[in-house]
Amino acid sequence: MNNLLEIRKIYHYYGKARALEEINLTIEDGALDAVIGPNGAGKSTLLRVISGLEEPDRGKIEFLGERIDDLKAHKIAKKGIAHCPERRRLFYDMTVMENLEMGAYTLKDRKKFQELLGFVFEVFPRLKERKKQRAGTLSGGEQQMLAIGRAIMANPKLLLLDEPSLGLAPKIKNKIFDTVNKIKKEGTTTLLVEQDAVLAMEVGETIHLLEEGKIEMRGTKEQLEKEPRIKKVYLGI
Amino acid sequence: MGVILEVKNLTKKFSGLTAVNDFSFEIKRGEFVGLIGPNGAGKTTIFNLISGFEKPSSGKITFNGKDITNMKPFKIVNLGIARTFQIVRAFKFMTLLDNIKVSCLSTRGKELAKQYGIDESASSILAAVGLVDKARIPPVILPHGDLRKLQIGKALGTNPQLLLLDEPFSGLSHEEQQGITELIKKLHDDGVTVFMTGHVLRELMHLVPRVIAMNQGKYITEGPPQEVANNKIVLEAYLGKGSEQLA
Amino acid sequence: MTKQIERISNEIKEFPKYLKDWAKTFKGGLTVLCLIGLFLMPLVTTSPYFLGIFILAMIYSIYAASWDFLAGFVGKVSFGQAIFFGLSGYITAASLKFIHYPWWGALIFGSLFAALVGLIIGLITLRLKGPYLALGTMVIAIILQKLFALYELKPLLWGDEGISGIPPLSTNAIEVYYVILIFMIISFIVMIKLTKINIGIIFRSIRDDETGSDASGINTVKYKIIAFMISSIFAGIAGGLFVMINRAVNPLIFQSLYSFYPIVMAALGGIATISGAALGAFIFVFLGEIVRDLADPLFIFSIVLILIVRFASEGILKSALERLKEFWDVLIGR
Numbered sequence: 052m053n054n055l056l057e058i059r060k061i062y063h064y065y066g067k068a069r070a071l072e073e074i075n076l077t078i079e080d081g082a083l084d085a086v087i088g089p090n091g092a093g094k095s096t097l098l099r100v101i102s103g104l105e106e107p108d109r110g111k112i113e114f115l116g117e118r119i120d121d122l123k124a125h126k127i128a129k130k131g132i133a134h135c136p137e138r139r140r141l142f143y144d145m146t147v148m149e150n151l152e153m154g155a156y157t158l159k160d161r162k163k164f165q166e167l168l169g170f171v172f173e174v175f176p177r178l179k180e181r182k183k184q185r186a187g188t189l190s191g192g193e194q195q196m197l198a199i200g201r202a203i204m205a206n207p208k209l210l211l212l213d214e215p216s217l218g219l220a221p222k223i224k225n226k227i228f229d230t231v232n233k234i235k236k237e238g239t240t241t242l243l244v245e246q247d248a249v250l251a252m253e254v255g256e257t258i259h260l261l262e263e264g265k266i267e268m269r270g271t272k273e274q275l276e277k278e279p280r281i282k283k284v285y286l287g288i
Numbered sequence: 289m290g291v292i293l294e295v296k297n298l299t300k301k302f303s304g305l306t307a308v309n310d311f312s313f314e315i316k317r318g319e320f321v322g323l324i325g326p327n328g329a330g331k332t333t334i335f336n337l338i339s340g341f342e343k344p345s346s347g348k349i350t351f352n353g354k355d356i357t358n359m360k361p362f363k364i365v366n367l368g369i370a371r372t373f374q375i376v377r378a379f380k381f382m383t384l385l386d387n388i389k390v391s392c393l394s395t396r397g398k399e400l401a402k403q404y405g406i407d408e409s410a411s412s413i414l415a416a417v418g419l420v421d422k423a424r425i426p427p428v429i430l431p432h433g434d435l436r437k438l439q440i441g442k443a444l445g446t447n448p449q450l451l452l453l454d455e456p457f458s459g460l461s462h463e464e465q466q467g468i469t470e471l472i473k474k475l476h477d478d479g480v481t482v483f484m485t486g487h488v489l490r491e492l493m494h495l496v497p498r499v500i501a502m503n504q505g506k507y508i509t510e511g512p513p514q515e516v517a518n519n520k521i522v523l524e525a526y527l528g529k530g531s532e533q534l535a
Numbered sequence: 536m537t538k539q540i541e542r543i544s545n546e547i548k549e550f551p552k553y554l555k556d557w558a559k560t561f562k563g564g565l566t567v568l569c570l571i572g573l574f575l576m577p578l579v580t581t582s583p584y585f586l587g588i589f590i591l592a593m594i595y596s597i598y599a600a601s602w603d604f605l606a607g608f609v610g611k612v613s614f615g616q617a618i619f620f621g622l623s624g625y626i627t628a629a630s631l632k633f634i635h636y637p638w639w640g641a642l643i644f645g646s647l648f649a650a651l652v653g654l655i656i657g658l659i660t661l662r663l664k665g666p667y668l669a670l671g672t673m674v675i676a677i678i679l680q681k682l683f684a685l686y687e688l689k690p691l692l693w694g695d696e697g698i699s700g701i702p703p704l705s706t707n708a709i710e711v712y713y714v715i716l717i718f719m720i721i722s723f724i725v726m727i728k729l730t731k732i733n734i735g736i737i738f739r740s741i742r743d744d745e746t747g748s749d750a751s752g753i754n755t756v757k758y759k760i761i762a763f764m765i766s767s768i769f770a771g772i773a774g775g776l777f778v779m780i781n782r783a784v785n786p787l788i789f790q791s792l793y794s795f796y797p798i799v800m801a802a803l804g805g806i807a808t809i810s811g812a813a814l815g816a817f818i819f820v821f822l823g824e825i826v827r828d829l830a831d832p833l834f835i836f837s838i839v840l841i842l843i844v845r846f847a848s849e850g851i852l853k854s855a856l857e858r859l860k861e862f863w864d865v866l867i868g869r
Contacts, residue, residue, distance in 0.1 A: 068459025248526075282523070286523075286526060287490045287513070382739055390737060390740040390751045393733055395752065
């Protein structure tokens, strides 16, 4: 199995505050991996560094064998990485349909566009119902669906999901995670960042535990559950 | 030991969102207390409410018996509550010494500095936080850990009885964190009541004898760190529903 | 208390030595040279025209410094400095012409009035930040200009003709020159000293981080108002002197151009330096005279502003001083 994404010795600072320290991480083609950790651990920063919204201070990132750590975000997006950011960040004044169209900005193939749109509406029928509704008027859960849908429309090879369950009710959370599984079945590699460790471990194949910018441990759900480290990382004691 | 801070039924609403919900607790003079909760729980809002940077929607805050609920921030400082900020603030175009001097020029700070003069007072505070050899340098060149120390120094300049530390460890290396821990311990030993909050719980949970836990604006529980960390609701708040098996 | 008296008497005792040491420094020596030059200027020429240029430059120096004090040291950028310049001008003019105050009385009256207005404007614009403060002050100046030009208010505010035929400060141009030179020196000493003592530290903390200043226990509202009043009183002094030189005042004194002048001059010389304001004012006035017949002053002024922003955003003073110092070091063989 190929490595879709390889992160080697990545360091990142926000001014003087250290955000990421010596991150080594690989994602295999077709995987659904998760990064968990307490708030402030650097999870969002990690995704931002991958998608190019932040330039890492040190280290290398390779996507499909090509270096991307020195590329600008829009170039990285063109290569096939879609980033669904924390707290959604939709185009709130645009309609659901327009948001989805914006997601497909780099897509030239009209047929593919219809295909993807069909998929999005299949997993999120509520979005189909509200095609013409302004994104800002959707509920929290619907907005999250739209954000993920928008990312899917880019037909990504790698999907980065930043805390999709943030602020959502448990029922909707489950729905979102079911969809993430469906996306994986379609063949899209996904890196999921989550604060909700339990949910993340339900879906993730390889789980990386991030603490204060460092990968504290990684493994499968079963491996992690054996260690009391998770509680210690989240609660300090 | 008397009660130094009393928070009763504190509520803060921001257009539809209830950031703090009917929150009550008290802190005794000389105590060392932590406030924990996952992201967005409302910790910084509570600090903002106590220090006067936000006005509560309802509820009461009492300091040394005095109602400070709707007071202006600088007045609260001059009564004896000082705070640091999550994102480090400094007077970036002034020297470190001048940064501290500003606090010494507050009404309360001036009283403390009366005996030895403002310059000497500021210098000794810089020395107390371990930055005296950088007195003439502006904050721009300093590493993050020193900036956090500077913030604490600025708070000390106002001669506080109660020190509110908002995420004093965030963004620091382990050595830097230890440095801050030493400093905070020393301040507490000197008699300052310390109330701190943070995401980096590794240091905090081993530092404070008592911890108050909150989530989504609501009070969950309080007690010794070990107990609180094993509390079912606290675990769920941090790790998600069904997290007992991770305890 | 005794400690403070001790400290002040020590300062006074040390003063002559302090002065000598300061004059020996590069900046100090240069300043002393410039001041000597200014003092000796009337010996070089007694032409009212030339002295007039210097007088205008000195008045504008005070005006520009008043703006720099507020913007560079307290962080409040005013686009309406003409409010105080003009109001003091009118009060000074009216007291001179209609109440027959002596020139210094009229000037005190005008400046104190400017300070009062500074207090009011400070209170009004207190919560305005950045661009809104600039806009607010600009709007007030425009309102004043319209108000003072209103035909209906002529009996009260003299309409668009303003007040003319104001008795002069003195008929002797040289006397006027020295009076204004003294005013400039004293104004600068006071403003610079204010930035150096404790209150200056408080002002700068408000500039660098107002919330942080609040969190340090400073009553920022009180100090912002004090800063406004200091700035307005000096702008008022400049305005009163300006009116006395021109022997007249009219609503055009409130025009935006007069609010922009101190900004350009301070920027030219170097914001947050106070002394830069003097350099900027002198360059500006001299430049204005040189190109006066060539182009519209507003045009020149815009070009200068663009050049400053593009090439010398820190102002000329700092880099010029550095170059001069290097040159001086080479000269004396360091």
